[in-house]
Amino acid sequence: MKKMKELKILAVVVFFTLVTYWGVEPYAHSVMHKHVEFKNFKYEDLKPISAKGDAAKGQALAAACAGCHSIKAAKMPAPMDPVTAAATYGVNPPDLSLAGAVLDEKYLAHFLKDPVHTAMVAHKFKNRAYPMPPMATDDQSAADLVAYFKSIAPKEVTPKEAYEFACGRCHEMRYAKWTQIGEEPKTKPNIQTHMNEGKLKFDEKLAKYKDHLVKYLGKLPPDLSIIVRARSEDYLKTFVEDPQAQLPGTAMPRVGVSKEGYEKVFKYLEEVGDPSKPKREAVGPWVIGYFIIFSFLAWLWYKSQWKGLK
Amino acid sequence: MAHFDPNAKPFSHQWMNDRLAIDTLKRVLSTEYWIPKNINFLWAMGMVLAATFGVLLISGIFLLMYYIPDTKLAFDSVNHTIMGEVGYGWLWRHMHAVAASVVFLIIYIHMFTGIYYGSYKRGRELIWLSGMLLFVTFSAEAFSGYMLPWGQMSYWAGMVITNLFSLGSLDLQGLVEWIRGDYVPGQAFLGRFFMLHVVLLPLIIMALIVLHFGTLRIPHVNNQDGEEIDFEAEAEKWKAGKRKEAKVIPFNPVFMSKDVFVLGIYFIIYFYLVFYHFEFAMDPVNFDPADPLKTPPHIYPEWYFLWSYEILRPFSKNAGLIAFGFAQVIFFFLPFLDRSPNVAPASRRGLFKFWFWALLIDMIVLTIMGKVPPIGIYTTIGTIAAWTFILLWVALPFITKLEKPIRGQK
Amino acid sequence: MSDRRDFFGKALGAFAGLGALGALYAAKRTWDPLPSVKAAGFTTIDLSNTQENVLYTEMWRGKPIFVIKVPKNAKPSEAPNGNMENAYDDKRLIKVGDSKFFIAIGLCTHLGCIPAYYPDKHKFICACHGGQFNAAGEVLKSPPPSPLVIPPFTVKGMKVVLGEAGPEYKKLKEAGLVA
Numbered sequence: 012m013k014k015m016k017e018l019k020i021l022a023v024v025v026f027f028t029l030v031t032y033w034g035v036e037p038y039a040h041s042v043m044h045k046h047v048e049f050k051n052f053k054y055e056d057l058k059p060i061s062a063k064g065d066a067a068k069g070q071a072l073a074a075a076c077a078g079c080h081s082i083k084a085a086k087m088p089a090p091m092d093p094v095t096a097a098a099t100y101g102v103n104p105p106d107l108s109l110a111g112a113v114l115d116e117k118y119l120a121h122f123l124k125d126p127v128h129t130a131m132v133a134h135k136f137k138n139r140a141y142p143m144p145p146m147a148t149d150d151q152s153a154a155d156l157v158a159y160f161k162s163i164a165p166k167e168v169t170p171k172e173a174y175e176f177a178c179g180r181c182h183e184m185r186y187a188k189w190t191q192i193g194e195e196p197k198t199k200p201n202i203q204t205h206m207n208e209g210k211l212k213f214d215e216k217l218a219k220y221k222d223h224l225v226k227y228l229g230k231l232p233p234d235l236s237i238i239v240r241a242r243s244e245d246y247l248k249t250f251v252e253d254p255q256a257q258l259p260g261t262a263m264p265r266v267g268v269s270k271e272g273y274e275k276v277f278k279y280l281e282e283v284g285d286p287s288k289p290k291r292e293a294v295g296p297w298v299i300g301y302f303i304i305f306s307f308l309a310w311l312w313y314k315s316q317w318k319g320l321k
Numbered sequence: 322m323a324h325f326d327p328n329a330k331p332f333s334h335q336w337m338n339d340r341l342a343i344d345t346l347k348r349v350l351s352t353e354y355w356i357p358k359n360i361n362f363l364w365a366m367g368m369v370l371a372a373t374f375g376v377l378l379i380s381g382i383f384l385l386m387y388y389i390p391d392t393k394l395a396f397d398s399v400n401h402t403i404m405g406e407v408g409y410g411w412l413w414r415h416m417h418a419v420a421a422s423v424v425f426l427i428i429y430i431h432m433f434t435g436i437y438y439g440s441y442k443r444g445r446e447l448i449w450l451s452g453m454l455l456f457v458t459f460s461a462e463a464f465s466g467y468m469l470p471w472g473q474m475s476y477w478a479g480m481v482i483t484n485l486f487s488l489g490s491l492d493l494q495g496l497v498e499w500i501r502g503d504y505v506p507g508q509a510f511l512g513r514f515f516m517l518h519v520v521l522l523p524l525i526i527m528a529l530i531v532l533h534f535g536t537l538r539i540p541h542v543n544n545q546d547g548e549e550i551d552f553e554a555e556a557e558k559w560k561a562g563k564r565k566e567a568k569v570i571p572f573n574p575v576f577m578s579k580d581v582f583v584l585g586i587y588f589i590i591y592f593y594l595v596f597y598h599f600e601f602a603m604d605p606v607n608f609d610p611a612d613p614l615k616t617p618p619h620i621y622p623e624w625y626f627l628w629s630y631e632i633l634r635p636f637s638k639n640a641g642l643i644a645f646g647f648a649q650v651i652f653f654f655l656p657f658l659d660r661s662p663n664v665a666p667a668s669r670r671g672l673f674k675f676w677f678w679a680l681l682i683d684m685i686v687l688t689i690m691g692k693v694p695p696i697g698i699y700t701t702i703g704t705i706a707a708w709t710f711i712l713l714w715v716a717l718p719f720i721t722k723l724e725k726p727i728r729g730q731k
Numbered sequence: 732m733s734d735r736r737d738f739f740g741k742a743l744g745a746f747a748g749l750g751a752l753g754a755l756y757a758a759k760r761t762w763d764p765l766p767s768v769k770a771a772g773f774t775t776i777d778l779s780n781t782q783e784n785v786l787y788t789e790m791w792r793g794k795p796i797f798v799i800k801v802p803k804n805a806k807p808s809e810a811p812n813g814n815m816e817n818a819y820d821d822k823r824l825i826k827v828g829d830s831k832f833f834i835a836i837g838l839c840t841h842l843g844c845i846p847a848y849y850p851d852k853h854k855f856i857c858a859c860h861g862g863q864f865n866a867a868g869e870v871l872k873s874p875p876p877s878p879l880v881i882p883p884f885t886v887k888g889m890k891v892v893l894g895e896a897g898p899e900y901k902k903l904k905e906a907g908l909v910a
Contacts, residue, residue, distance in 0.1 A: 016361070017361045017362055020361055020362070020363065021362065024363075024430060027681065027685065028426060030685060031624070031685050031688055031689070032601065034685070034688065034689030034692070035601075035624045035627065035688060035689060035692045036600075036601050038689065038693075039689065039692035039693045042693045042694065042699075043618075043619050043692075043693065043694060134861075185397075186397075186400075186401050186405065228858070229844075229847070229858025230844060230845070230858060233609070236400075236401070237400050237608050238608075240400075240603075240605060240608040241605050241606070241608035241609050242605060243605065259861075260861040262858060286404070286405045286411075287404060287405075287411035287412075290411065291411070291415075291596050291597075292596075294412070294596070295592070295596030295597060298592045298596070299589060299592050299593060299596070302585055302588045302589045302592060303589060305585045305588070306582060306585030306586050306588075306589060307585075309578070309581045309582040309584070309585045310582050310585075312574075312578045312581070312582070313578040313579050313581070313582040315578075316574055316575045316578035316579075317575065317578070317579070319564055319565060320358060320564055320565060320570065320575070321358070321565070498764055499759075499762055499763060499764070500762075501764075502762060502763070502764050502765070502768065503764055503768050504764075504768075504772050504792045504793075504894075505792055505793055507768070507793070509764065509765065509768065513762065612843075613793045613794070614793075614794065614795070614838060614843055614844075614845065615843040615844065616843045
């Protein structure tokens with residue numbers, strides 16, 4: 012009888028605790044945040060491209076890309092350094108070696124035909140030209156280019172490489188020492204003057220690059236070091252899939268990553284933004300197991316002490 | 322003149338006893354500190370709170386070693402240095418954040434236990450008042466701690482809460498600037514809240530905990546039936562070996578054995594939250610660094626402040642502040658607003674029974690409404706709940722005055 | 732004798748209280764904003780050499796401040812909700828010398844982004860969520876819920892001091908026009 016009473020009290024406490032939790036967490040957040048359907052990076056608004064691509068033909072077409080882009084996988088160097096490129100275009104055009112590995116095939120084909128609408132940034136380019144001109148006149152040439160990019164793309168792309176390609180030219184990541192113009196160089200201060208000339212020079216370049224970026228986008232895109240803690244997993248994937256759906260008017264383009272490409276990027280965001288996750292998962296069961304045994308021993312002690320009291 | 326045995330070996334039992342009266346201390350503080358037998362696990366919440374405070378203190382000490390109270394460095398010292406570089410730094414931070422949230426859940430359970438069983442009257446008024454002082458100091462401690470990571474929520478909560486001190490139409494901007502040490506939260510603000518969080522408020526809390534324990538000593542702990550126990554007589558029974566007949570048990574080891582068991586269960590749940598479910602205690606918005614040029618879309622306090630925040634929201638500026646002030650202090654007056662002499666569980670106390678559950682549910686409604694954006698139906702519900710809260714407290718003296726005395730009680 | 736003992740005890744207590752008050756005053760002063768912080772709280776803007784229809788950006792208490800000498804015809808080129816009024820006639824403008832100036836905190840009242848000024852269109856457009864304001868800071872297109880906020884100011888000849896509420900500011904505030 013007595014025991015039942017304690018359990019009843021416990022049930023009441025647990026009930027009110029859970030109602031409060033439900034109200035301030037899942038319920039309140041469902042009201043506060045817009046729900047955006049996740050579409051699995053299928054880009055269904057874009058028509059399927061039926062034309063079969065020919066990588067060799069694509070290679071010939073890609074020569075035109077090298078006017079602005081580097082293609083390191085095909086030994087084509089960048090025509091200009093990142094700061095000059097940003098001064099010219101607003102942002103440093105990406106190296107195309109990974110385009111076939113990280114981007115969605117269909118997206119890429121449409122992007123080559125009509126970049127501004129495929130990237131969903133037409134609202135930002137009403138009165139000025141989008142720096143990337145259409146490179147494919149029809150489905151066939153688009154498919155050829157895609158085939159070429161797929162043929163030069165490496166088999167294995169690391170999460171870090173995927174991030175640098177898809178996000179890294181606009182978003183820095185200071186906890187991983189990544190800036191929009193590449194990794195922070197390891198420079199040393201002069202031991203007499205304590206001035207770090209190498210770093211100052213790099214920072215000057217970075218300042219200029221950021222300045223161009225702000226002019227191009229309207230504001231500086233956020234640092235992504237701990238974005239996995241600042242936004243939910245669901246928000247991140249729906250935002251990357253369709254930025255306008257989450258944040259209408261944003262300057263963030265639809266990057267067009269494939270599902271696999273996004274998983275790589277997310278993995279990197281998680282590695283940098285939540286480095287303790289593997290440790291939490293390793294230590295958690297031991298600590299909880301310890302307290303289960305502790306509670307069992309405490310229960311035995313409690314029973315022995317309270318024996319014959321009632 | 323005290324007698325010191327010259328033959329006692331240093332630090333031997335007798336040597337210690339001569340100098341520190343350890344036997345007396347042990348008797349007074351533990352083996353002959355009497356607790357009623359007729360209690361349930363809710364009586365262990367005090368111990369759970371003390372243990373959680375210990376967890377906060379220890380994890381806080383480790384965090385303090387790497388935290389930098391500088392507006393330019395604070396965010397990275399927490400989110401990069403402590404979370405990524407310091408060995409087990411992430412564990413201390415998660416433990417600290419989760420404990421800071423959970424401690425308020427336990428405080429509320431502890432408070433509502435006191436209200437339910439009437440453990441705030443007939444000699445126990447000071448227990449209630451010292452407990453309320455602890456609640457207020459813990460609130461200040463939680464708020465000042467929330468400023469330290471210098472994220473978006475730190476900054477904007479700091480802005481909004483310090484703005485309250487302009488006291489509506491009185492427009493005391495000078496006072497607000499004095500509290501901040503600047504026109505907006507900045508270095509001076511972070512520095513002083515750091516000091517409050519790691520030195521002044523913990524000292525006050527520790528002193529208040531001693532006071533709270535002290536106030537328990539003479540009236541003793543209440544029991545499940547509100548029965549007035551003759552502790553001396555019952556203690557004699559226990560000492561005579563009548564374990565079954567005595568209505569009391571010694572704090573140590575009998576009461577402790579149950580407390581420790583409850584603590585064990587509590588720590589299982591607590592560490593589950595620390596390792597697998599910490600989001601509720603670490604708001605995502607605070608993982609964006611403080612940006613004075615960008616207001617977050619929703620500004621809300623941590624969950625334990627939501628009910629009083631919601632009392633502020635539905636009214637116009639001045640009325641809201643008055644209602645907010647009312648909510649902050651009204652719990653202090655509980656022992657004097659309850660006019661009934663009965664010390665008994667709420668279930669046996671006439672209208673008070675309904676009052677208790679109405680208050681609990683109303684505060685949960687206020688808490689939830691305090692978090693959702695103040696639009697449409699939520700504003701209506703929030704306003705009704707805020708009025709209900711005020712009216713419940715206004716009604717308390719009247720409904721308790723009507724209450725019939727329970728037989729056998731004065 | 733016991734009266735004397737009481738008296739001296741109380742006198743000592745009162746004197747100790749006096750000391751405590753002194754210490755309390757020192758503590759209060761320690762919490763005051765520092766002179767350097769206070770000095771940074773007032774920004775003087777010299778308006779004598781300003782050109783019409785050019786956006787000047789100043790900083791005040793950590794916030795950007797927009798200043799425009801508004802030209803006689805400052806009609807927005809287009810306004811989505813039909814508000815095509817000439818910003819020059821707006822009551823929120825501040826008269827300094829013979830000209831009218833727009834002075835406001837340069838943060839969008841929606842989510843605090845910094846809007847950009849387009850002199851040819853006589854309006855501000857916020858890059859974040861597309862809010863628009865005319866050259867007097869009035870909302871032309873939502874989401875911003877209210878006009879750009881006018882900070883406390885006082886006019887001194889051709890100079891304006893931000894952070895001090897002068898008579899012109901108080902008048903605007905009473906009319907409910909500062910925010």
